[in-house]
Amino acid sequence: MAVESDTVKLGPNGKPIRPFVMPATLTGKLKVWRLLIYRRLVQFLTLLLFFGTAHWGWTLFNEPVLMGNLSSSTLLGFIPLADPYAVLQIFLTKHVMESEVVLGAGIVLLAYALLGGRVWCSWVCPINMVTDLSSWLRRRLPISDVFRVNRNTRLIILALSLLISAIMGVAAFEWISPISMFHRELIFGLGMGWTAILGIFLFDLFILRHGWCGHLCPLGAFYGLVGAVAPIRVRFDVPTCTHCGECAKVCPEPQVLNLKKATEVGMIASGDCTNCGRCITVCPEDTLSFGLRTQNKTDVELPLNLKIPS
Amino acid sequence: MTRSVQGAALAATGGLVWSYLLQQQAHASPSAIRPPGAHDTDGFNAKCIKCGQCVRDCPYDTLKLAPAGEAVPIGTPYFTPRDVPCYMCEDIPCVKACPTGALDHSLEDIEESRMGLAVIDVENCLSWLGLRCEICHRECPVQNKAITIEHHPRKISKHAKFVPLVHSDACTGCGVCEKACPTDKAAIRVVPPELVQGEVGEHYRLGWKDKSSITQDFKPTQRPDSSDVAPTGLDYLNQGGL
CATH class of the missing domain: 3.30.70.20 (Alpha-Beta Plaits)
Structure with missing residues (x-):
């Protein structure tokens, strides 16, 4: 008996630490993969709406469904949408834009500010499919990073892009963005853009784990700043967590899973969290879930040993 | 301290390389023919968000978005007249579709466009x-x-x-x-x-074309009295300066 209790490690809440085990049944697997499936659906559907409108003339209420690409588009012939980061760069070139695209950028900015900033990264951005593949392969291959890069490098690249836009008079990141290249060429015809995508894939696979999305991409950094105020967050149910660490293994931004901070505020507060939900589906204790920033931490049901004295 | 200096140097170097790339791209193809309303090259380069809405609204499939690798600034609209020229739609749908004004919305008469x-x-x-x-x-x-x-x-x-x-x-x-x-x-x-147009310069006058303006512009000016004005022609030779 004593030997057995030694092998079962206990978490800080006194409960045994259980590792995540992939269910054997298909329904069980689908349940684990559900958010991944939803994300891929959203990513594909977004591209499909653009492609269908452009090439097959898709209409709704006699208006083109979604005309343009992820840089700027028109929904149903009258709702403008635009990439707020691209519009910010153009704004800094001091050339005066039409109000339409500014309104479009405002609409998109508001949407991501409500949905969680980097929701863009894991739910919409087509590069995510490429870098997720790199990271999936990497979990199965014995490859170590060639060098380390500070995750805040992307903030410096973001600042540089804005500075260069102002000095050079062209939207600095838009002109070299592999993200824009990728969706533009998927929708408008292929060129050499795939070489940039291959570069990112190989960089993430062989050089630096989560290299592009997690360290360098200034668009992700921009939405990270937006996400710092976003109401939709991954909630952290303090009493159930056994600190098993399964969430950090799958998280593309593991620094956001700072359990000390999460315990204090009851959620993953960092804007760097992409709300991809990988952690939610692998957590063996159902500690993590989507919720609102404003939710009160003490609302969660406390187990007996953690009851706050009245 | 050393690390932050190194970081700043790295950022500065990166920024310079980045700026150089942009400079190259902006001048990638001086011969690209742009859609109507893209009169001002700097304004067009700055404002075009590369969304392709002009391309999609062109009823003749004239416009293309430059893919990476083409000798045209990446992602910008252009056309090759020998393949499909612009048929000069009266309502100019491509300009109307432009969300940023890279194609100038003040262009109302297609005959005023200068592609x-x-x-x-x-x-x-x-x-x-x-x-x-x-x-x-x-x-x-x-x-x-x-x-x-x-x-x-x-x-x-x-x-x-x-x-x-x-x-x-x-x-x-x-x-x-x-x-x-x-x-x-x-x-x-x-x-x-x-690429091909010269500029005459304002000091040339075509006398046979515009007589009235010539007589006004070329009224002999009052010769200044002061001697610091360089002597001309014969005066120069007669002053013994040689």
Whole structure:
């Protein structure tokens, strides 16, 4: 008996630490993969709406469904949408834009500010499919990073892009963005853009784990700043967590899973969290879930040993 | 301390390389023919968000978005007149579709657009060689204004040649002429005006064209009395300065 209790490690809440085990049944697997499936659906559907409108003339209420690409588009012939980061760069070139695209950028900015900033990264951005593949392969291959890069490098690249836009008079990141290249060429015809995508894939696979999305991409950094105020967050149910660490293994931004901070505020507060939900589906204790920033931490049901004295 | 200096140096170097790339891209193809309303190159380069809505709203599939690797700034709209020229829609849907104003929304009359300027290779133009062609003149949508047919002496006989001439005050650069030109390689081509157009300079006066302004402008000015003005012509020789 004593030997057995030694092998079962206990978490800080006194409960045994259980590792995540992939269910054997298909329904069980689908349940684990559900958010991944939803994300891929959203990513594909977004591209499909653009492609269908452009090439097959898709209409709704006699208006083109979604005309343009992820840089700027028109929904149903009258709702403008635009990439707020691209519009910010153009704004800094001091050339005066039409109000339409500014309104479009405002609409998109508001949407991501409500949905969680980097929701863009894991739910919409087509590069995510490429870098997720790199990271999936990497979990199965014995490859170590060639060098380390500070995750805040992307903030410096973001600042540089804005500075260069102002000095050079062209939207600095838009002109070299592999993200824009990728969706533009998927929708408008292929060129050499795939070489940039291959570069990112190989960089993430062989050089630096989560290299592009997690360290360098200034668009992700921009939405990270937006996400710092976003109401939709991954909630952290303090009493159930056994600190098993399964969430950090799958998280593309593991620094956001700072359990000390999460315990204090009851959620993953960092804007760097992409709300991809990988952690939610692998957590063996159902500690993590989507919720609102404003939710009160003490609302969660406390187990007996953690009851706050009245 | 050292680390932050190293970081700053790295960022500065990266920024310089980045700026260099942008500079190269912005001047990637001075010969790209842009959609109507893209008059100001710097403004167009800055404002074009590369969304392709102009491309999709073009009813003739004239416009293309430059993919990476093309010799045109990446992702920007352009067209190749010899393949599909601009047919100059009266309602200019491409300009209306532009969300940023990279294509100038104040362009209301398509005949005011200046996508390029047609230039004629007189060594290979059938009309200039002495044959009767004039296809460009007949196809030109700005009929008899952008391209006119002029008499030109033909040295081998008394019969004149009838040759096309392009007039930049009316040519929109739509490229219908280039598309229609029957020679193997088009002898009339659309190029950005700044590549071929000269500038006379304000100090030249064409006396036979505009007499009144000449007499006003060239009123002999009062000769200044002071002797520090350099002596001219004979005066100079007579002053013994040599």
